[in-house]
Amino acid sequence: MSTKLLHLACFMLFWPFVVNVSLKIVNGVVVEPHSLPYMVALESTINERTIRCSGSLIETNKVLTAAYCVYGAKSVSITLGAHNLDEKEETQLKLTSTNFTIHEDYEDDTHLNNIAVIHLEKEVTLTDSINTISTPTLEDLLVSYNDDTGLVSGWGRYNDTIPDYSDVLRKIEVTIIPYLACTISYLGQIKSSQMCTSGMQDGQNICLGDTGSPLVVNGTQVGIASYGSDFGCSVGMPGVYTRLTSYFFWLTRV
Ligand SMILES: *[C@@H]1O[C@H](CO)[C@@H](O)[C@H](O)[C@H]1NC(C)=O
Ligand SMILES: *[C@@H]1O[C@H](CO)[C@@H](O)[C@H](O)[C@H]1NC(C)=O
Numbered sequence: 001m002s003t004k005l006l007h008l009a010c011f012m013l014f015w016p017f018v019v020n021v022s023l024k025i026v027n028g029v030v031v032e033p034h035s036l037p038y039m040v041a042l043e044s045t046i047n048e049r050t051i052r053c054s055g056s057l058i059e060t061n062k063v064l065t066a067a068y069c070v071y072g073a074k075s076v077s078i079t080l081g082a083h084n085l086d087e088k089e090e091t092q093l094k095l096t097s098t099n100f101t102i103h104e105d106y107e108d109d110t111h112l113n114n115i116a117v118i119h120l121e122k123e124v125t126l127t128d129s130i131n132t133i134s135t136p137t138l139e140d141l142l143v144s145y146n147d148d149t150g151l152v153s154g155w156g157r158y159n160d161t162i163p164d165y166s167d168v169l170r171k172i173e174v175t176i177i178p179y180l181a182c183t184i185s186y187l188g189q190i191k192s193s194q195m196c197t198s199g200m201q202d203g204q205n206i207c208l209g210d211t212g213s214p215l216v217v218n219g220t221q222v223g224i225a226s227y228g229s230d231f232g233c234s235v236g237m238p239g240v241y242t243r244l245t246s247y248f249f250w251l252t253r254v
């Protein structure tokens with residue numbers, strides 16, 4: 001099932017829905033403009049299809065994203081400093097890159113090792129709207145982040161009845177769940193190099209995250225949104241992420 005999962009994942013961002021009829025509106029909330037200055041919007045053309053994803057600025061010349069977002073692409077369009085992608089905001093910086101490092105063991109069918117770094121030609125100048133986010137350090141390598149609350153944000157789909165992407169950046173808070181709970185949901189397909197967030201909490205159900213979106217705990221990016229389930233929304237399937245602590249050494253090399 002996983003190939004289909006990821007294809008969906010890039011088209012749908014934050015597909016929460018109301019599980020019961022309480023008037024709890026569960027779609028992600030629009031962020032305070034430019035409050036998450038590490039967020040990067042990405043667009044690439046893969047097999048003649050336009051793929052929209054998110055990424056994060058981890059160094060002044062490096063954007064971290066999912067391998068899926070650039071695998072097979074010749075170049076990628078990058079927008080930094082954005083809140084509303086449909087507007088020409090003064091804060092925005094648009095770049096293109098043809099230089100990416102995709103994890104050498106990325107598997108397009110299982111989406112294992114779904115991690116890539118996009119190299120920017122020049123270092124970008126940091127502003128109030130463009131800034132880096134930290135990734136786990138050596139001391140964090142054994143941290144599981146289980147039960148921690150993670151922040152995920154992106155410009156993808158935000159309402160299951162509207163096929164459009166969001167023009168503005170939205171965010172949602174989700175709980176990171178233990179490995180066992182996740183791998184049971186995905187019939188044993190989850191590996192220790194992945195991590196998951198709850199598909200169902202407080203009457204809200206996150207089906208899919210924007211591929212490449214950073215999962216942030218206490219100001220540090222700990223995951224990269226990888227995929228959700230195409231039959232998952234109604235059964236509360238977890239969101240699946242690449243676990244950054246598993247790629248600490250890889251990240252020091254790229
Ligand atoms: C790609 O980026 C890396 C890291 O900055 C750099 O070492 C390499 O020379 C770049 N490759 C090309 C073809 O520009
Ligand atoms: C989704 O869009 C539909 C159609 O515009 C609207 O009626 C509904 O309230 C929206 N749902 C949410 C959760 O915003």
Ligand SMILES: *[C@@H]1O[C@H](CO)[C@@H](O)[C@H](O)[C@H]1NC(C)=O
Binds near residue numbers: 218219
């Ligand atoms: C969050 O980060 C701050 C500063 O890095 C640290 O002092 C604090 O203990 C962290 N909180 C949690 C819950 O990890």
